[in-house]
Amino acid sequence: GAGVSQSPRYKVTKRGQDVALRCDPISGHVSLYWYRQALGQGPEFLTYFNYEAQQDKSGLPNDRFSAERPEGSISTLTIQRTEQRDSAMYRCASSLTPRGLSNNSPLHFGNGTRLTVT
Amino acid sequence: GQQVMQIPQYQHVQEGEDFTTYCNSSTTLSNIQWYKQRPGGHPVFLIQLVKSGEVKKQKRLTFQFGEAKKNSSLHITATQTTDVGTYFCAGPGVNDMRFGAGTRLTVKP
Numbered sequence: 001g002a003g004v005s006q007s008p009r010y011k012v013t014k015r016g017q018d019v020a021l022r023c024d025p026i027s028g029h030v031s032l033y034w035y036r037q038a039l040g041q042g043p044e045f046l047t048y049f050n051y052e053a054q055q056d057k058s059g060l061p062n063d064r065f066s067a068e069r070p071e072g073s074i075s076t077l078t079i080q081r082t083e084q085r086d087s088a089m090y091r092c093a094s095s096l097t098p099r100g101l102s103n104n105s106p107l108h109f110g111n112g113t114r115l116t117v118t
Numbered sequence: 119g120q121q122v123m124q125i126p127q128y129q130h131v132q133e134g135e136d137f138t139t140y141c142n143s144s145t146t147l148s149n150i151q152w153y154k155q156r157p158g159g160h161p162v163f164l165i166q167l168v169k170s171g172e173v174k175k176q177k178r179l180t181f182q183f184g185e186a187k188k189n190s191s192l193h194i195t196a197t198q199t200t201d202v203g204t205y206f207c208a209g210p211g212v213n214d215m216r217f218g219a220g221t222r223l224t225v226k227p
Contacts, residue, residue: 033214035217040219040220040222041219041220042206042208042217042218042219042220043161043206043217044217045211045214045215045216048213048214055213056212056213056214058212058213059214091160091161104149104151104166104210104215106151106163106166107151107153107161107163107208107215108163109160109161109162110160111159111160112160
């Protein structure tokens with residue numbers, strides 16, 4: 001089936017505006033992750049859901065960042081009062097099963113949303 | 119928290135040469151995953167290693183997990199231009215997979 005879908009692909013916004021980034025995971029995938037990837041760096045963990053429950057939001061930089069997954073499928077990452085330092089590629093990933101102690105389902109990444117705050 | 123370090127940061131090779139990237143952790147890892155990200159693309163899962171000393175092969179790619187489960191390597195034999203990209207290792211954090219900074223491979227035809 002289809003892979004992880006993210007929208008918009010590109011978002012340019014002015015400093016101080018709010019943005020909402022959408023992720024549609026692979027159908028049936030239990031876990032959904034949000035990562036942020038700076039140029040030349042690896043993905044940096046932001047937050048994680050199992051079904052509709054947010055399990056870990058320790059990676060969210062500050063309280064301007066929030067995420068939800070109300071029906072256990074589509075997720076939205078919201079950034080309020082955007083700042084220039086928020087500019088980055090935001091990637092969503094889903095996995096079939098929750099992270100286990102030894103074996104972990106592969107992460108399937110979307111193409112990301114490139115956010116530019118001017 | 120747990121971090122994985124990768125070296126080298128960059129590697130430029132002539133087509134046909136071999137390539138190796140190394141991943142090191144200060145703590146024991148229950149497993150390690152490898153991903154490849156093509157230029158302009160997104161990370162794509164390659165493989166997961168779980169057992170101490172495990173070696174897995176995918177055509178020209180050989181993945182190893184150290185005996186102490188603190189390091190791993192990816193070796194590509196006779197690189198091709200299709201191997202271009204950034205290779206990431208990722209180890210488990212509390213609830214997520216923690217990615218290294220990656221090794222960016224370029225191949226000269």
